[in-house]
Structure formats: structure tokens, C-alpha cells
Amino acid sequence: MPAHSRCGVLLVNTGTPASPKPKAVRKYLGKFLMDKRIAPMNRACWWLIVHLCILPVRGRKSGAKYEQIWTDEGSPFTIAHEKLTYGLAAAFDEAGFGNDVVARHAMSYSSPSIDSALEELAEAGCSHVVVLPLYPQSAHSTTGSVHDGIERAMKKAGWKGTFDFIDNYHDNPTYIKALAASIRHAGFEPDSDDLLLFSFHSIPLKDIEAGDTYELQTGASSLQIASELGIDRKRWTIGYQCRFDKGREWLSPYTTEVLARWAEAGVGRVFFVCAGFAVDCLETIYDVGSELRPLYEEKAREAGKPVGDDDFVYVPCLDRSKAHAKVLFDVVSPYVKEHIDG
Structure with a gap:
């Protein structure tokens, strides 16, 4: 045991199955869906x-x-967090x-667990411990779930120390600049007719009605990134x-609807950025x-519009990059x- 008190930093994200096998996927999804x-x-x-x-x-x-995105090393999501x-x-x-x-990382619904990381x-x-959920824009279903998990784990462990919980970092200047830089690096040209689509994970409208500020944060992040790029409002959208199911109303407009509208208009290249996903996962690698x-x-x-190989450009998440670590x-x-100073 060290002779003096140390400070822990715990990064927390949703998780990933232990393998792409149906049994492992069911185990993971079972934990997630029963939250x-x-x-x-x-x-x-x-x-x-x-x-x-x-x-x-x-x-x-x-x-x-999952089978299609799995690598020889295992889940790309797990490797990126490590x-x-x-x-x-x-x-x-x-x-x-x-x-x-x-520094440690943990997953809400898979390994390493929040319990083991603490x-x-x-x-x-x-x-x-400083706890940072890896969701730039907070939501009841993501950041709120992490907070629940932290409280359960600390109670179970009889945690005697203190902790800070960072609710979001949607307007952090370093985060904004890093995403703008990644978009430029992907080939986006501010002085062209390139279009930028910020695609975020949707949430049920009932959460917003209950006070969730997620929609406000996604809008603020997108506006600041676009401003950093120096493009006007006509060049980008959200x-x-x-969507998990069709039995509830979900936050829209849906990404599929935006893409269909832009495809029919046929103006400019489309740059697709998942600004709310810290690390590439099934929803970005496979779905996109x-x-x-x-x-x-x-x-x-x-x-009747011509489609070239570079007409749709996916901008990878910050993922495991040095720029992300800096953020x-x-x-x-x-x-x-x-x-530490205190």
C-alpha cells in the first residue's frame, strides 16, 4: 500500500459482449436491457x-x-479502452x-466491471476517485446509469473515500477542437460544398419530458464544432x-431520414461524424x-444521382488516439x- 493517498481516475462506458457468440451476446444484452x-x-x-x-x-x-467487426485481438471496443x-x-x-x-476503465454491463475497477x-x-462516463453529452440512460452503478459498487464495497462524478464534457474546448481537427483530417473542406451530419444516439422522448438535457447538449456540441470549422448553418445538421424499439417516441430527426433527403438532393459530399460516441463500436463500425x-x-x-466512393465519408471516433487522451x-x-493539492 502506498504511503500516501492517491487519486484514481475511472473511465466508464457501456460495454461489449465477451465474444460474438450468441450466448455471450445474450448475456451482455440481458444486463443492458434489464437496467x-x-x-x-x-x-x-x-x-x-x-x-x-x-x-x-x-x-x-x-x-x-459483432462477428463482422471482431478482430484477432478481440472486441475493438475493449482494445480501444485498454x-x-x-x-x-x-x-x-x-x-x-x-x-x-x-487510471482504470470499467463497463456498465460487461468486463471489467465497475466493482472490480473500484x-x-x-x-x-x-x-x-474521479469518475468520467465516456458520453460527452449526458443522458438519463447513459450517464445516469453509470452514476447508479458507481453508487451500488461503492455501497457494496463499503467505500470510505470520496469521489467526483463528471456529468458531461459536451462543450469542453479541447473536445470541440479535437473533433473539428478529426473532421478536417478526414478530408472535409470548409470552403467547399461538403455537408456535415452529426449523428447521435437517440433517446426516448419521455426522458426529455422528464428533464433530460441531452438534446440541448447535442445541439450545443454540434454548433461549437461547426463554428470551429467555420461553416454556416446550411452546411450541417443533426x-x-x-432507436431501440418502435413502441415509443424517440428523439428525431432520424439519421436515416436526413441521409435519404440529402441523397435525393445530391449536393456535396456527406461527412458523417458520431460526436456522441467516444469510441468506435457496433453502432459506428457496423451500422455506418x-x-x-x-x-x-x-x-x-x-x-438518379451519381454516387462516387468518396461521396459518403465516415469520420472515425476519437477512439484510442493521443488526441482523445488529451481531451x-x-x-x-x-x-x-x-x-492532490488539497
């Missing part, structure tokens, strides 16, 4: 629907999708924090993807390449410094 912030009805009824209707089908279909955490730790070391800071931080001598891009090309052809360092370091 009280995800379930659309009372727990007993929802449990029956999930286990008797949804998982048998979704486990097989989602498993086939390298990103290492990069963040290196950033603290380079900034002169030395052994005072310990246990590691406690064993490393951390009396304070869409929402990944295998569903959304083909949809755009199909609609363009139906409208996260900028977000969490003030909290870390306050604890």
Missing part, C-alpha cells in the same frame, strides 16, 4: 419480454453483426503527476440513430458501414489537481 433506466415498463413484464422474445432473436442477429486508459495514464505521467494518479483503485491506495452508407447510396441511385486529461485533470 431500470433502459426498461420501458415494470420489471416483471419486461423480464418476460426480454428473455422470451427479444434475446433469442437479438442474440443471434447481433452476434452476426489503450485509451494507458494513454491517459501516460498523459498524467508526462504532466508530472507521477504515481499520484491511477477494488483495484482501492488496493492501489486511492482515497478519491440526426439521431439507434453496413447499413447507413448503403442506404445513402441506394437513395441517391433511386433519385480526457483536460476534462479530468482539474478534479485530480484539486484533490
Whole structure:
């Protein structure tokens, strides 16, 4: 045990199945779907629907999708978080924090669990933890779920220390500049007719009616990134993807509708950026390449518009990059410094 108190930094994201096999996918989805912030009805009824209707089908279909993005090293989502955490730790070391800071990552619905990550931080001598959910724009179903998980884990472990919980970083200047730079790097030309589509994960409208500020944050992030690029409002818009079901009203306009409209108009290249996803995952790697891009090309052809290989450009997430580690360092370091200096 270190002779002095250390500060832990815990990055938390949703998670990924242990493998693309249907059994592993069902296990992962079962945990995710039974979260009280995800379930659309009372727990007993929802449990029956999930286990008797949804998982048998979704486990097989989602498993086939995961199979297509899986790598020899395993889940790209898991690998990215491991390298990103290492990069963040290196950033603290380079900034002169030395052994005072310990960085870990955890998943809400898979491994490493929040419980195990907190246990590691406690064993490393951390009396304070800065928790950062990797959702730039907070929502009840994402950031709120992480907060629930942290409270459960700390209660279970009898946590005696303190913690800071960072709700969002949607307007952090380093985050805004990093995304703008990644869009430019992908080939976006501010002085052209290129169009920019910010696609975020949708949420149920009932969450917004309950006070969720997610929509306001997605709008603010998009506006600031566009301003950083120096483009006017006619050059960009927002869409929402990944509706879970059709039984509820979801935040729109839907990404598919925006793409169909732009394809039919046939003006400029479309640059597609998932500004709300910190790390590339099934919803970006598979959905964009295998569903959304083909949809755009199909609609363009139906409208009699020529489609070139570079007419639809996906801008990768910040993922495991040094730029992303710099963003996260900028977000969490003030909290870390306050604890260490205090």
C-alpha cells in the first residue's frame, strides 16, 4: 500500500459482449436491457419480454453483426479502452503527476466491471476517485446509469473515500477542437460544398419530458464544432440513430431520414461524424458501414444521382488516439489537481 493517498481516475462506458457468440451476446444484452433506466415498463413484464422474445432473436442477429467487426485481438471496443486508459495514464505521467494518479476503465454491463475497477483503485491506495462516463453529452440512460452503478459498487464495497462524478464534457474546448481537427483530417473542406451530419444516439422522448438535457447538449456540441470549422448553418445538421424499439417516441430527426433527403438532393459530399460516441463500436463500425452508407447510396441511385466512393465519408471516433487522451486529461485533470493539492 502506498504511503500516501492517491487519486484514481475511472473511465466508464457501456460495454461489449465477451465474444460474438450468441450466448455471450445474450448475456451482455440481458444486463443492458434489464437496467431500470433502459426498461420501458415494470420489471416483471419486461423480464418476460426480454428473455422470451427479444434475446433469442437479438442474440443471434447481433452476434452476426459483432462477428463482422471482431478482430484477432478481440472486441475493438475493449482494445480501444485498454489503450485509451494507458494513454491517459501516460498523459498524467508526462504532466508530472507521477504515481499520484491511477487510471482504470470499467463497463456498465460487461468486463471489467465497475466493482472490480473500484477494488483495484482501492488496493492501489486511492482515497478519491474521479469518475468520467465516456458520453460527452449526458443522458438519463447513459450517464445516469453509470452514476447508479458507481453508487451500488461503492455501497457494496463499503467505500470510505470520496469521489467526483463528471456529468458531461459536451462543450469542453479541447473536445470541440479535437473533433473539428478529426473532421478536417478526414478530408472535409470548409470552403467547399461538403455537408456535415452529426449523428447521435437517440433517446426516448419521455426522458426529455422528464428533464433530460441531452438534446440541448447535442445541439450545443454540434454548433461549437461547426463554428470551429467555420461553416454556416446550411452546411450541417443533426440526426439521431439507434432507436431501440418502435413502441415509443424517440428523439428525431432520424439519421436515416436526413441521409435519404440529402441523397435525393445530391449536393456535396456527406461527412458523417458520431460526436456522441467516444469510441468506435457496433453502432459506428457496423451500422455506418453496413447499413447507413448503403442506404445513402441506394437513395441517391433511386433519385438518379451519381454516387462516387468518396461521396459518403465516415469520420472515425476519437477512439484510442493521443488526441482523445488529451481531451480526457483536460476534462479530468482539474478534479485530480484539486484533490492532490488539497
